[in-house]
Amino acid sequence: MADTSLRRKLTVSAALGLLLVPGCSAEQDLPYAEAIQLSPDTLEGLATRTVAVQVDHSAVSYRYPILGESHPLTTEVRTRMAERQTAFLEELPDHGRPELVQDVELLAASEDVIGVRTSAVTSGVREGGTETSTLWYDSASGEVLPWTSLFRDESALEAAHLAVARVLRDGYQLSAEQLPGLLGKIAQRAEADPDSVSAGASGSEREPDQDTGAEADGTGARDAEAREDADAEAPTPGDADLADPEQAWEAAERWAESPLADLAFSTAGGLAVRMDPADVPNAGRSGEVLLPVEPEEAEEVLSELGYHARGAAVGSNADPGDFPFDGTLTAEGNTLDCERLKCVALTFDDGPGEYTEELLDHLGEYDARATFYVLGSLVGEFPEVVERTHAEGHEMGNHTWKHDDLTTLSADGVAKDLERTDQAVQEVTGEAPPTLRPPYGAMNGTVSDATEHPIILWDVDTMDWQSRDTSAVAEHALSETKQGSVVLFHDIHQSSVDAIPDVLEGLHDQGFHFVTVSEIFGDGLRPGETHTDARVE
Numbered sequence: 190m191a192d193t194s195l196r197r198k199l200t201v202s203a204a205l206g207l208l209l210v211p212g213c214s215a216e217q218d219l220p221y222a223e224a225i226q227l228s229p230d231t232l233e234g235l236a237t238r239t240v241a242v243q244v245d246h247s248a249v250s251y252r253y254p255i256l257g258e259s260h261p262l263t264t265e266v267r268t269r270m271a272e273r274q275t276a277f278l279e280e281l282p283d284h285g286r287p288e289l290v291q292d293v294e295l296l297a298a299s300e301d302v303i304g305v306r307t308s309a310v311t312s313g314v315r316e317g318g319t320e321t322s323t324l325w326y327d328s329a330s331g332e333v334l335p336w337t338s339l340f341r342d343e344s345a346l347e348a349a350h351l352a353v354a355r356v357l358r359d360g361y362q363l364s365a366e367q368l369p370g371l372l373g374k375i376a377q378r379a380e381a382d383p384d385s386v387s388a389g390a391s392g393s394e395r396e397p398d399q400d401t402g403a404e405a406d407g408t409g410a411r412d413a414e415a416r417e418d419a420d421a422e423a424p425t426p427g428d429a430d431l432a433d434p435e436q437a438w439e440a441a442e443r444w445a446e447s448p449l450a451d452l453a454f455s456t457a458g459g460l461a462v463r464m465d466p467a468d469v470p471n472a473g474r475s476g477e478v479l480l481p482v483e484p485e486e487a488e489e490v491l492s493e494l495g496y497h498a499r500g501a502a503v504g505s506n507a508d509p510g511d512f513p514f515d516g517t518l519t520a521e522g523n524t525l526d527c528e529r530l531k532c533v534a535l536t537f538d539d540g541p542g543e544y545t546e547e548l549l550d551h552l553g554e555y556d557a558r559a560t561f562y563v564l565g566s567l568v569g570e571f572p573e574v575v576e577r578t579h580a581e582g583h584e585m586g587n588h589t590w591k592h593d594d595l596t597t598l599s600a601d602g603v604a605k606d607l608e609r610t611d612q613a614v615q616e617v618t619g620e621a622p623p624t625l626r627p628p629y630g631a632m633n634g635t636v637s638d639a640t641e642h643p644i645i646l647w648d649v650d651t652m653d654w655q656s657r658d659t660s661a662v663a664e665h666a667l668s669e670t671k672q673g674s675v676v677l678f679h680d681i682h683q684s685s686v687d688a689i690p691d692v693l694e695g696l697h698d699q700g701f702h703f704v705t706v707s708e709i710f711g712d713g714l715r716p717g718e719t720h721t722d723a724r725v726e
Contacts, residue, residue, distance in 0.1 A: 219472075220360035222461035222481035224453040225502045226306065227295040229254040238521070240556040244694060247281055249274050251291035254305070259522030262303055262326040265333045266293055267524040269322070273309050275531055275700030280314075287313035296453050299501035301328055302494060306453065321451050321463075327494055332434045335441035336450050338494050343426035343440060345490035349449055349482060350375045352490075353462050356480045361471045369468035371446045374423035431492060454502035458484040521582070523708045527723065531672045531701045534709040534723075535559040535692070536647065537680040538588055538626060541571040541578070544686045549581060551689045557703030560645075561680070562588035562626040565610030572617050579618040584705035587611060587622040587642060595627045595636045603639035624706055624714065632719065643714035645706050647677040648722035653685040663691040670696060673709060673724035 229237045229252075241250035251270045256263045270291045277289045289311050296304035303326040311317040325334045340346050354376040357363045365377050424443045429436045444450070448462050455461040460482035466472040491499065525532065537548065540563055552559055561578055563585055568575050579585060587610045589595065595603050611621040625642035632644060649669045653662045662685060666676055678685050693703070707714065709723045 219475075220356050220481055222455040222459065222479040223457070224461035224463070224479050225296065225456060226453055227298075229293060229295055232295070232298065242555050242697065244697070246286060246698075247278065248286065248288040249277065249291075250289070253293050253524075254295070255521055255524075256303065256326075257522075258520040259524070260326075261331060261333050262305065262324065263521070264524050264526060265324060266305060266307060268526040268529055269307065270309075271525055271530050271702050273320070275702070277311065278698060278700045281698075282314060285313050287311065287317075296323065297325075297498045297502035299497070301497040302326065302501050303328075304453075304498055304502070306451070323451060323453075325494065325498060327497075330434070334434055334494070335438055336452060337431050337440040337444060338434070338437040339452075339492060339498055340431055340490055340495060341492045342431055343424070343429055345492075346424075346440070346444060346447075346449070347375060347426050349460070349486075349490050350447065351379060352482045352486045353448065353480055356482070357469065360480075361469060363470060367470055369464070370448070371423060371444070372448065378423055432494070454499050455481055456503065457481070458499065458503055459487045523711065525702060525704055525708055527673070527702075527704060527709050527711060528725065531699070532704045532709050532723070533670055533672075533696060533701045534675045534704055534706050535678065535689075536562060536586070536626070536645070536675060536706065537678050537685075538562045539564060539592065540680040541567055541574040542681040544683050545571070545574050545680050546577065548680050548686045548689060549578060549583075551686070551693060552583070552703070553581065554690075555693045555697055555703060557693060558582050558584070558705045558708070559703065560584040560586050560624075560706040562586040562645075563610075563614065563622075564588050564592055565590040565613040568610075568613040568617060575614065575617045579620070584624075584707060585614050585618060585620070585622045586645065586706065587614070587625045589628055592628045594629060594631050596631045596633045598635075600635050600639040603636055607640055607642065637717040637719065641716040643710075643716060644719045645675065646719060646721045647675045648724065649674050649676040651676065651678055651685075651688075653677075653682060653688070654679050657682060657684045659684045659687045662688040663695070666692045667695040670701070671724055672701075673722050675706065675709070675720075675722050 229235050236255040237252055238255055239250070239252040241248070251274070253263065253266050253270065273291060274289060277287070281287060289309060291307065291309045294306045294308075296306055298304075304323065306321060306323050309320045311320075323336050325336070325338060326332070327334055327338070337346065340349065350372055354368050354372045357368055357372065358365075358376075365373065365380050367373070368376050429440050431437045431440060441450070448464050449460075451463045453461045453463070462480045462482065464472075464478040464480060466475050466478050469478050472478050487495075487499070535552075535557065537545075537559060540561055545561075561583055563575065565587075575585070587607055590606050590610050593606065595606070598606065607625060615621045623642070624645045625640055626645050627636060630646050637644060648671075649666060651662045651665050656662065662678070666678075666688070670676055678689075680686060696703070710720060711723075713723065714720065
């Protein structure tokens with residue numbers, strides 16, 4: 190039913206997840222946490238975007254939720270996926286057809302906080318596997334934060350690690366020496382020198398004389414040199430303020446090897462910490478290990494944001510109708526941070542024309558966004574083409590009414606020409622063009638003073654209008670394009686449109702992402718100013 194409560198969805202999902210984990214059952218003896226994770230598709234009013242690009246040598250796909258116009262969490266998730274995709278494509282082997290699949294699940298959602306877990310699954314390469322990360326959006330600050338921000342301080346982080354270590358000791362019968370990675374280092378440090386454990390963590394650790402799987406007389410303890418090595422490798426709690434975004438991210442770097450980086454909240458109200466079964470002796474044939482940190486222990490370590498996140502996760506807003514996804518937050522806006530990525534803006538002048546729809550087909554195969562600098566006089570001749578161009582996420586730019594040299598006009602003439610073109614585009618798409626490209630790139634002070642549009646030129650000119658040579662056009666674009674380039678084409682020439690499949694494939698192979706002019710410049714556009722590229726030197 191459409192009005193099924195979120196609480197019920199969580200319970201059913203958790204139960205199904207428990208049954209689907211190999212080696213786990215409701216009667217199992219091993220500790221197990223029922224993690225709260227939701228597919229974005231389960232929430233009414235929350236839009237998602239799914240993209241797949243398949244070529245002869247590779248396949249990439251991704252899905253992400255659209256949380257509103259240029260929402261910070263959408264931008265961060267999408268940008269991280271793009272970074273991972275670029276790294277994947279730049280490292281492709283010479284044979285086979287590797288695949289990268291990226292996805293997002295919701296860990297919590299309310300008006301106060303949204304949590305997501307991203308996953309990247311690589312196959313067909315030597316070091317394939319799954320990479321995960323979690324992100325939390327705090328609506329009060331408008332910041333995207335790391336997992337460390339869920340904890341009160343670094344002493345609480347240490348306490349949480351010791352709690353997880355105790356679950357492995359008691360539930361999986363592991364000795365201190367068998368505890369994997371950072372858990373083992375912190376637990377062994379605490380066992381060897383209880384005074385080194387911060388006050389906030391001491392209550393979560395067993396007394397030194399209790400059975401830990403080693404001999405009570407200390408014969409299982411490591412020698413002093415080994416302890417010093419462990420101390421050097423394991424983070425020592427400092428005085429970082431995890432409520433401060435910058436310090437929380439710095440702490441996430443220090444604790445990067447922590448299994449808590451992939452935590453969720455459990456249906457019981459505690460934490461669910463995911464571990465690789467290969468790192469947990471006695472885990473059996475389980476597909477994954479989800480270790481519980483009980484609610485009362487979580488109470489001692491969570492920050493204010495952590496409390497909000499837990500409340501959102503376990504269903505303080507149980508009715509999906511109360512969630513901040515009411516169907517209005519579906520506009521994507523800018524979803525890539527091009528300062529961090531290999532972005533390129535493909536631009537097409539002088540249309541729309543008879544070849545524009547064929548060009549749109551080519552762009553669609555790569556989920557490529559482009560910018561079309563249209564002539565106002567042609568918009569009325571090809572309204573369906575303009576409407577489709579806009580509907581498929583491309584940007585419309587102003588290229589004057591009928592390609593007049595703006596430097597030959599008065600200030601009033603320039604303003605009227607551009608306004609007439611803006612109106613023609615807005616009548617079809619509902620939006621006026623945000624930028625201007627003057628014909629021939631010709632401009633002067635009169636032009637810049639007469640317009641509120643940022644003026645966009647280019648740094649890669651394919652000279653397609655002159656050569657009409659498909660191969661030469663593609664080769665020039667591929668050899669000259671750099672991160673942040675604005676590339677000039679004309680979609681009124683068949684030879685230019687025929688070059689685009691090779692351009693798209695070649696730049697995609699190099700790890701480029703195809704964005705609009707507004708996306709590539711971000712907040713750097715200013716009315717009346719001239720911009721040629723957004724290259725990062």
